[in-house]
Amino acid sequence: xxxxxxxLRPSPPTELWCDALALAGHGTLLHRGEHPVWADATLAxxxxxxxxxxxxxxxxxxxxxxxxxxLRQQGEACLxxxxxxxxxxxxxxxxxAVRHFEVRARRLEDAAGPQVLHVFIERxxxxxxxxxxxxxxxxxxxRELPIAAFILxxxxxxxxxxxxxxxxxxxxxxxxxxxxxxxxxFFDAPRPVMADMILDHAxxxxxxxxxxxxxxxxxxxxxxxxxxxFYPSLGESGRWIYFLAAPLRGADGSxxxxxxxxxxxxxxxxxxxxxxxxxxxxxxIVADRTRELAEANARLAEDIDQRExxxxxxxxxxxxxxxxxxxxxxxQEQLVQSEKLASIxxxxxxxxxxxxxxIGYVLSNITSLGGYLDDLLRLFDSFEALEAGRxxxxxxxxxxxxxxxxxxxxxxxxxxxxxxxxxEEGASRVRKIVADLKDFSHADQTQEWVWxxxxxxxxxxxxxxxxxxKYKASVARHYAEIPAIQxxxxxxxxxxxxxxxxAAHAIEAPGTITITTSQPDAxxxxxxxxxxxxxxxxxxxxxIFEPFxxxxxxxxxxGLGLSLSYGIVQNHHxxxxxxxxxxEGTTFHVTLPIxxxxxxRTPAAD
Numbered sequence: 001x002x003x004x005x006x007x008l009r010p011s012p013p014t015e016l017w018c019d020a021l022a023l024a025g026h027g028t029l030l031h032r033g034e035h036p037v038w039a040d041a042t043l044a045x046x047x048x049x050x051x052x053x054x055x056x057x058x059x060x061x062x063x064x065x066x067x068x069x070x071l072r073q074q075g076e077a078c079l080x081x082x083x084x085x086x087x088x089x090x091x092x093x094x095x096x097a098v099r100h101f102e103v104r105a106r107r108l109e110d111a112a113g114p115q116v117l118h119v120f121i122e123r124x125x126x127x128x129x130x131x132x133x134x135x136x137x138x139x140x141x142x143r144e145l146p147i148a149a150f151i152l153x154x155x156x157x158x159x160x161x162x163x164x165x166x167x168x169x170x171x172x173x174x175x176x177x178x179x180x181x182x183x184x185x186f187f188d189a190p191r192p193v194m195a196d197m198i199l200d201h202a203x204x205x206x207x208x209x210x211x212x213x214x215x216x217x218x219x220x221x222x223x224x225x226x227x228x229x230f231y232p233s234l235g236e237s238g239r240w241i242y243f244l245a246a247p248l249r250g251a252d253g254s255x256x257x258x259x260x261x262x263x264x265x266x267x268x269x270x271x272x273x274x275x276x277x278x279x280x281x282x283x284x285i286v287a288d289r290t291r292e293l294a295e296a297n298a299r300l301a302e303d304i305d306q307r308e309x310x311x312x313x314x315x316x317x318x319x320x321x322x323x324x325x326x327x328x329x330x331x332q333e334q335l336v337q338s339e340k341l342a343s344i345x346x347x348x349x350x351x352x353x354x355x356x357x358x359i360g361y362v363l364s365n366i367t368s369l370g371g372y373l374d375d376l377l378r379l380f381d382s383f384e385a386l387e388a389g390r391x392x393x394x395x396x397x398x399x400x401x402x403x404x405x406x407x408x409x410x411x412x413x414x415x416x417x418x419x420x421x422x423x424e425e426g427a428s429r430v431r432k433i434v435a436d437l438k439d440f441s442h443a444d445q446t447q448e449w450v451w452x453x454x455x456x457x458x459x460x461x462x463x464x465x466x467x468x469x470k471y472k473a474s475v476a477r478h479y480a481e482i483p484a485i486q487x488x489x490x491x492x493x494x495x496x497x498x499x500x501x502x503a504a505h506a507i508e509a510p511g512t513i514t515i516t517t518s519q520p521d522a523x524x525x526x527x528x529x530x531x532x533x534x535x536x537x538x539x540x541x542x543x544i545f546e547p548f549x550x551x552x553x554x555x556x557x558x559g560l561g562l563s564l565s566y567g568i569v570q571n572h573h574x575x576x577x578x579x580x581x582x583x584e585g586t587t588f589h590v591t592l593p594i595x596x597x598x599x600x601r602t603p604a605a606d
Contacts, residue, residue, distance in 0.1 A: 453484050512532050
C-alpha cells in the first residue's frame with residue numbers, strides 16, 4: 001500500500017468484507033466518488049498495474065472504453081442509491097492476455113457516509129458464470145459480519161441468521177433458518193418484523209401501529225426503513241436496538257428478499273438517559289435556587305409593589321379623568337354643532353314660512369295677470385278685425401297703426417305670454433324650494449317617530465344642496481319601490497345632505513352621483529349614494545366616522561358631518577357602510593329598519 005493510503009482504510013465492517021473477498025480470490029475496490037479509497041493487491045494484479053497506480057487514477061479507468069463506461073455508470077448509480085446490476089468488463093488488449101470479469105457493486109454506509117464496494121469476479125471465458133463457491137463466500141461473509149443481520153426470502157423464511165445476531169438474540173441460526181419465526185428473538189407473540197414489512201410493502205399506518213413514533217424512511221438507503229426500541233427479552237436486563245431493513249433485489253430489479261441489520265445502542269441510550277437524569281438533577285438544583293431567589297425578590301419587592309400599585313391606581317384615575325375630559329370636550333363640540341344645525345334648520349323653516357306667503361300672492365297675481373292678458377289679446381284681435389273694414393287713409397286707423405309700430409305691438413303680443421310663463425315657472429320654483437326647505441327642516445314638527453317616504457326626503461335634500469352639486473356632477477336616480485319607514489325625517493335629511501355634499505366635494509372633474517334605493521329584506525330598506533370621485537384610502541376609511549376627523553383644508557369642514565350622520569343612523573337602529581376604491585369612487589350604504597323596535601307601532605303613512 002502506498003504512503004498515505006493507511007489513513008483511507010475503511011471502517012472495520014467494510015474492511016471485513018474486503019479482506020474476506022480478497023481471501024476468496026476476488027479483487028475489491030472501495031470508493032466514495034471519483035477515486036478509490038481502498039483497493040487490494042488482488043485487483044492490482046487482475047488489472048495488470050501496481051497498487052499505487054490504482055489510487056492515482058479514477059476507479060473506472062480501464063483499457064477498454066466501453067468497459068470503463070459501464071463500470072463508471074454502475075458506481076455512480078450505486079452511490080446515488082439506485083439499483084446497480086452486475087456488469088461485464090474486459091481488461092488487456094490483444095495480442096496480450098485478455099481477462100473477463102463480472103463486477104458486482106453494493107452501497108455501504110459508515111460514519112463518514114455512503115460508499116460503494118466493487119467486487120471483481122474473474123471468469124474463465126466471456127460468458128457470465130455463477131460459481132457456487134462465490135455464493136459460499138458471500139454466505140460466509142454475511143455470517144461473520146460483526147453487525148447483526150438476518151435475511152428473509154420472498155416467502156418470509158429466514159435464509160441467513162449470522163453469528164452477531166445469535167449473540168444479540170441468544171437464538172442460534174439452526175433454530176430459525178427455514179422458519180418464518182424471526183419474531184421469537186424480539187417479541188413474546190407472533191408479529192411481523194421490519195424485514196417482513198419490507199416484503200409486504202407495509203404502509204405508514206401499519207408501521208406507525210407497530211413502531212409508534214420510532215420509525216422513519218431511511219435517508220441514505222433506498223426503500224429502507226429504520227427504527228429503534230427497547231426489548232426487555234434481550235440480554236439480562238433488556239437492550240436498546242436500532243433496526244435497518246432494506247429490500248434485496250435481483251439483476252432485473254425485482255425483490256428477491258429482505259435484509260435486516262441490528263445494532264445494540266444500549267450504551268448510547270444509557271448514556272443519554274444518564275445525561276437526561278443529570279440534567280434533571282441540575283434543573284432541580286437550579287429551580288430550587290431560583291425559587292429561593294424569587295422568594296427573596298418577592299419579599300424585597302413587596303414594599304415596592306405596594307408603592308407601584310398606588311402609582312398605577314393614580315395613573316389609572318388620571319387617564320380616566322383625561323379620557324372623560326376629552327369625551328366631554330367632544331360632546332360639547334358636537335352639541336354646539338348640533339345646536340348650530342338646529343338653528344339653521346329653524347332659520348330655514350322661518351325663512352320658508354316668511355317667503356311662502358308673499359310667493360303665494362305673486363303666483364296668484366301672475367295667474368290672474370295671465371287671464372287678463374288673454375282677454376286683452378282677444379280684444380286686440382277684435383280691434384284688428386274692425387281695422388280691416390275701415391278705409392286705408394282713415395286718420396284714426398293711421399294713428400293706431402303708427403302707435404302699434406312705435407311700441408312694436410307684434411313683438412309684445414308674442415313676448416308677453418312667454419314672460420308670464422317664465423315668471424310663473426320661476427315663482428313655482430321658489431315655492432318648491434320653500435316647500436323643500438320646510439320638508440328638510442321639519443321645524444314645525446316635534447322630533448318623534450313618524451312614517452315617512454325617504455325618497456321624498458332625498459328629493460327635498462337634493463333641492464336644498466343643488467347649488468353644491470350642480471357644478472360638480474350630474475345626479476342619476478335609481479329608485480326602487482320601497483315602503484315608508486318609521487323615522488325622524490329631518491334627521492335622515494341631515495344624513496343625506498352630508499353624504500351628498502361629501503360626494504360633490506370628492507369629485508374633481510365633472511362626474512356622477514348615483515342614488516339607489518332598495519329593500520334587501522322584508523324588514524329593512526337601503527339608500528346607496530355613490531360618487532365617481534377620488535375614493536378613500538384604507539387608513540382614512542378606518543377613522544372616517546371619528547368626531548372632528550377631516551381631510552379637508554382649514555375652514556372647509558368641521559369633521560362632524562359623518563360623525564353626526566353615523567350617530568343618527570345608529571339612533572335609527574340602522575347601519576352605515578362604506579365601499580371605496582382610491583381613484584375610482586366611494587359608495588355609502590345606509591340601511592334602516594322599516595319599523596323601529598322601540599317605537600309605538602302606528603300604521604304606515606301612504
